[in-house]
Amino acid sequence: MTSLDLKNVGKSFGGLQAIRDVSFTMASGEITGLIGPNGAGKSTLVNLITGLLKLSSGTITLDGQDIGTAPPEAVVRLGVARTFQNIRLLTDGTVLENVMIGYHRRETASILSGLLALPSSRAETAQLQDAAMEMLGRFEIGHLAHATAGALSYGHQRRVEMARAFATDPQILLLDEPVAGMNEAESESLGHLFRKLADSGVGILLIEHDVKFVSKLCHQVHVLDSGRIIASGTPDYVLKHPDVVAAYLGTDEFEGVA
């Protein structure tokens, strides 16, 4: 059982306080939702957790181990993987190559064996190729293994990115708007996939706009607005919370104008 704990996390860019005093905990085997309007700081928070941005204040710990100051490659080695809001694949590579690089932290062949194509390096490449094919199967995109990643449809690219993140064998997976721009059927099938992943023991942080989608999948939802958590709890609870309604639909003054 792994848990990711954020305590009083803050981030400022110059004078702009993008994240202030955010605290929450998420555990493996659960899907935790993080929702909030545009510009609330959701992606900034993901960048802080994965080490792409440096914390201004607070702590982030994984099972008690401080990862707040660790660089991205160290964070993923400890078991925290992510996808990007604006899908970032290696567009020139094939789908298989994209997923194979996800297994990088499993690689043990020495540099020398790689330079000389020694058996250990070749065996590793073959083994990772098989593992990647199996992973593609789990995400139902095995038939696309040899297609160029950049040429795929949006929905397939999302799946490739998730398969790649999942290849790092994470305990915690941060999905930044995974169903953005997808139709209902597509997001439904991804929802089933997330459920399966969570049941296999992975902790998923689902960052979304789509309130309906989140409330179907998550027991625990945090709502971020202007860099602060304004409500936490079950989907039913937070969606009725007056601050959340105000953040999403506007305040009374706005209604007064309408």
Added chain:
Amino acid sequence: MMQFFTANQALFDFFLLSLGFAYSQQIVLRAGVFSIATVGFVAIGAYLAGYLVTKSEFGGLPAILAATLVAGLGGLLLSVPLSRLRGVFQAIATLAFVEIVLNALYYLEPYTGGAMGMNRIPKLVESWHLLIAVAIVIYVVWSIGRSGIGRAWDAIRQDETVAACLGVSIRKYHTLAFVLSGAIGGLFGAMQGLYFYTITPEQFGFAMVVSVLTTIVLGGRATLAGPIAGALILAVLPEIARPLAENRLFLHGAILLAVIIFVPDGVGDLLVHKLRQRRNGTGRNMIGGETS
């Protein structure tokens, strides 16, 4: 056949040497490092091998190995400050490195012969030596393409942030690229030094930087075939264009422009991609990173 070979031997050797330089250049570009330090490594290799052979008791092979080692070490040292830079800043800093090496060659006259260069170097390198060296380098580059190193480089080149988020240590793989580029540059520099009887600093100037880069632009920066195609074009082109005499440079520039506009990935890379597409259409394919 044999007659053709002896008639064109100089051309063939020139092709092999530029192929070596091109791989030294390609390796850094492939790893997403915009370094043009290759010519600096080549100069170090050429002068060191020349010095060891003429001024001390070194034989050809030990001198070449020493030059390879020292240039590789030079790459390691260079990577320390330069791994912090990116893109055009890296290019400018590595160009400065080439200038520093060049100036050192002029100023260290007691060792390098200054502007007069180093003369009366015994010719210890023959065509088949060059062929062996090229074969070794091609084998290494081919191996890299089928290993985790090639996968890491391809990832870093395409998106450094993504590579880092997947656990790839950018610093480690950039350093490796610098070291290999230095070693390969030093190797072929040493072979050039022990091939032409004489070396002068101006051989390793900006013109050579441009020519090495041109090889990669023409041929391609991601596949094994890239440098081969580029070096072939650059070796054969002047021969074909011989009748054009003073318009040769014009033709050279026109072809470069045409390739940049119509085949931006380079001729060699384009061929490999076409072949791969055809193969994937019909059946099983080999997976080997970008290089094949």
